Amino acid sequence: MFEKSTWIRLPRNVVVGHGVIDRVVDVVDDLHLQGRPLFVTSPTPKDVAADPIAADFEAAGIDPAVVTVETASFEAVEDVIEAAEAAEAAYLIGIGGGKAIDIAKMASHHLEMGFLSVPTAASHDGVISNRGSVPDGDTRHSVAAKPPLAVVADTEVLSQAPWELTTAGCADIISNYTAVMDWRLAKRLKDVEYSEYAAALSEMTAEILVDNADLIRPGLEESAWVVSKALMSSGVAMSIADSSRPASGAEHLFSHQLDRLAPDAALHGHQVGVGSIMTAYLHGGEDGIWRDIRDALSSIDAPTTAVELGIDDETVIEALTTCHEIRDRYTILGDGMNERAALEVATKTGVID
Numbered sequence: 001m002f003e004k005s006t007w008i009r010l011p012r013n014v015v016v017g018h019g020v021i022d023r024v025v026d027v028v029d030d031l032h033l034q035g036r037p038l039f040v041t042s043p044t045p046k047d048v049a050a051d052p053i054a055a056d057f058e059a060a061g062i063d064p065a066v067v068t069v070e071t072a073s074f075e076a077v078e079d080v081i082e083a084a085e086a087a088e089a090a091y092l093i094g095i096g097g098g099k100a101i102d103i104a105k106m107a108s109h110h111l112e113m114g115f116l117s118v119p120t121a122a123s124h125d126g127v128i129s130n131r132g133s134v135p136d137g138d139t140r141h142s143v144a145a146k147p148p149l150a151v152v153a154d155t156e157v158l159s160q161a162p163w164e165l166t167t168a169g170c171a172d173i174i175s176n177y178t179a180v181m182d183w184r185l186a187k188r189l190k191d192v193e194y195s196e197y198a199a200a201l202s203e204m205t206a207e208i209l210v211d212n213a214d215l216i217r218p219g220l221e222e223s224a225w226v227v228s229k230a231l232m233s234s235g236v237a238m239s240i241a242d243s244s245r246p247a248s249g250a251e252h253l254f255s256h257q258l259d260r261l262a263p264d265a266a267l268h269g270h271q272v273g274v275g276s277i278m279t280a281y282l283h284g285g286e287d288g289i290w291r292d293i294r295d296a297l298s299s300i301d302a303p304t305t306a307v308e309l310g311i312d313d314e315t316v317i318e319a320l321t322t323c324h325e326i327r328d329r330y331t332i333l334g335d336g337m338n339e340r341a342a343l344e345v346a347t348k349t350g351v352i353d
C-alpha cells in the first residue's frame with residue numbers, strides 16, 4: 001500500500017528586482033495581512049531599508065513597531081517576542097542579514113504569526129528557507145521553522161551592501177555541490193530520507209551560479225540578481241526536502257564548529273566555501289572537483305585559505321577533527337578525522353601552508 005505524504009511550505013510571493021523595496025506595502029496588501037507589523041532589523045539595515053520601508057507604511061496609514069537586534073541569540077528572539085506582544089503586532093518583517101531574518105523567523109514561529117523576509121545582503125540561503133538558525137547552547141546549526149510568507153529582495157539594496165556579503169552568498173551556494181555529495185553518500189550508507197528533486201535543484205543552482213560567475217562583480221546590480229535567484233532556489237530545495245540537507249553537509253559542520261571555536265572570525269558563506277574545498281577533496285581525492293570549487297570561489301573573490309578567513313591553522317584542524325560530533329548528520333567525515341588526515345587534506349588543498 002502506498003502511504004507516503006509530504007507537506008511543502010513555500011512563500012506565496014517572491015519579489016526580486018530593482019527598487020522592489022518600495023513594494024513591501026503592496027506585498028502586505030496582496031497577502032491580506034491586517035494590523036500592525038513589527039520590523040525586526042539590525043543597525044545598518046535599519047538605515048538602509050527599515051527606515052524607508054517604515055516611511056512607506058506610515059504613508060499608507062500603518063504605524064509599524066521596530067525592534068533592533070544586535071546579535072543572534074535566544075535572548076534576542078525573546079526580546080522580539082516581547083516587543084511583538086507589547087506592540088500588539090499582527091505579523092513580523094525581518095529586514096537585514098541572515099541573523100535579523102533568522103531571529104524574525106524564529107520569533108514568528110513561536111508567536112504563530114506570519115513573517116516577511118526583506119534581505120539587505122545576498123549573503124546566505126536562509127532568506128527564503130524553512131530553517132531557522134540561532135545559536136542555542138552549543139548548537140549552531142539550523143532547526144525546523146516556517147518559511148516567510150513573502151520575500152522582497154531589492155537588487156539595488158543588495159548590490160550596495162559590502163561586496164564580501166555577496167561573495168559569502170555565492171560561496172554558500174557553491175557549497176551545495178559537496179552538501180549533495182554528502183547527502184547521496186548518507187542515502188547509500190545509512191538510507192537517510194532523500195529527495196532527488198531537492199538534490200537536483202540544489203546542484204543545478206550551484207551550476208548556474210558558477211556558469212554565470214563572470215556576471216558577479218562588485219558594483220554590478222546584475223550580480224545581486226544572479227545571486228539572489230540562486231539563494232531563493234537553494235532555499236526552496238531545503239523546503240522541498242524539509243531539511244537543510246540539500247544545502248548543508250560536512251562543509252557546514254566545519255563552519256558551525258568554527259563559529260564555536262572562533263566566533264565572528266569570518267562570514268558563514270566564506271567558512272562553508274573553504275570547508276567545501278576540503279570535503280570535495282575527501283570525496284574525490286586529488287582528481288575530484290576540489291580544484292573546480294576552489295577556482296569558482298576565487299573567481300568571485302571568496303576566501304580559499306585559512307589566512308583569508310582570518311582563522312589560524314590549529315583552529316582549522318581542530319574544527320575538522322571534531323565537527324562530525326556536533327549534529328546527527330552522516331557525511332564524508334564519517335565518525336571523524338584524525339589529526340594526520342586533517343592536516344593532509346588541509347595542506348593538499350592549500351587551505352593551510
Ligand SMILES: NC(=O)C1=CN([C@@H]2O[C@H](COP(=O)(O)OP(=O)(O)OC[C@H]3O[C@@H](n4cnc5c(N)ncnc54)[C@H](O)[C@@H]3O)[C@@H](O)[C@H]2O)C=CC1
Binds near residue numbers: 048102127131267
Ligand atoms: N536559516 C537558514 O536556512 C540559514 C541561516 N543562515 C545563517 O545566516 C547567518 C549568516 O548571515 P549573514 O548575512 O552572513 O550574517 P549577518 O546577519 O551577521 O550579517 C553580516 C553583517 O552584515 C550587515 N549587513 C547586512 N546588510 C547590510 C547592508 N546592506 N549594508 C551594510 N551592512 C549590512 C549586518 O548588519 C551584519 O553586521 C548565520 O547565522 C547563518 O547560520 C545561513 C544560511 C541558511
Ligand SMILES: O=C(CO)COP(=O)(O)O
Binds near residue numbers: 141244247248253
Ligand atoms: O546554512 C544552511 C544552508 O546553507 C543551513 O544549514 P544548517 O542546517 O547546517 O545550519
Ligand SMILES: [Zn+2]
Binds near residue numbers: 124172248272
Ligand atoms: Zn549555509
